[in-house]
Amino acid sequence: MQAKDFIQLLKLTPKMPVKVEYLPGLFTDGGFTISKIAFKKNEAVQVYLSDNKTPGHLPHTEELKTLLIQSVGETEELGNMEIRVIYGNQDIESTELDITEVEVFQGTFTLKLYSLNNLTKAKARQEKQQKEQMAQKGKRFFFHAVRNFLFPQPLVLKWNLAKL
Numbered sequence: 001m002q003a004k005d006f007i008q009l010l011k012l013t014p015k016m017p018v019k020v021e022y023l024p025g026l027f028t029d030g031g032f033t034i035s036k037i038a039f040k041k042n043e044a045v046q047v048y049l050s051d052n053k054t055p056g057h058l059p060h061t062e063e064l065k066t067l068l069i070q071s072v073g074e075t076e077e078l079g080n081m082e083i084r085v086i087y088g089n090q091d092i093e094s095t096e097l098d099i100t101e102v103e104v105f106q107g108t109f110t111l112k113l114y115s116l117n118n119l120t121k122a123k124a125r126q127e128k129q130q131k132e133q134m135a136q137k138g139k140r141f142f143f144h145a146v147r148n149f150l151f152p153q154p155l156v157l158k159w160n161l162a163k164l
Contacts, residue, residue, distance in 0.1 A: 100112055
């Protein structure tokens with residue numbers, strides 16, 4: 001997401017609590033803190049998030065907007081720069097993630113950091129593997145049928161004369 005668009009969204013939604021969804025259905029527990037905002041010239045704005053939070057304090061859009069404007073400057077200076085979030089906790093390592101989607105729903109401002117494109121690629125990869133497995137099963141059936149045709153098994157009938 002472009003940094004200027006993100007700042008404009010923050011201006012449109014004042015005083016909303018901010019949540020971060022780093023994987024589908026996994027949110028930051030009880031909030032987060034913005035530890036650092038780094039500015040790479042002509043490349044990206046990096047926002048570092050950490051789990052070291054003050055209890056009972058959720059960051060608001062107003063705080064995030066003021067921190068971004070203080071560190072980066074006005075939105076006109078940004079151009080086409082991307083904004084990236086660097087987040088990590090005890091479960092996952094610290095990684096640089098793009099903001100793929102912003103959801104404003106029921107008074108919360110949710111940043112979605114996972115990529116749906118990656119999820120669809122994973123599903124396509126699984127479907128491809130299943131097709132390959134089905135092709136292997138078909139080959140096995142074909143060769144088994146050919147072998148049975150070329151080398152038929154003799155029909156063996158066992159009579160139990162005691163039961164007759």
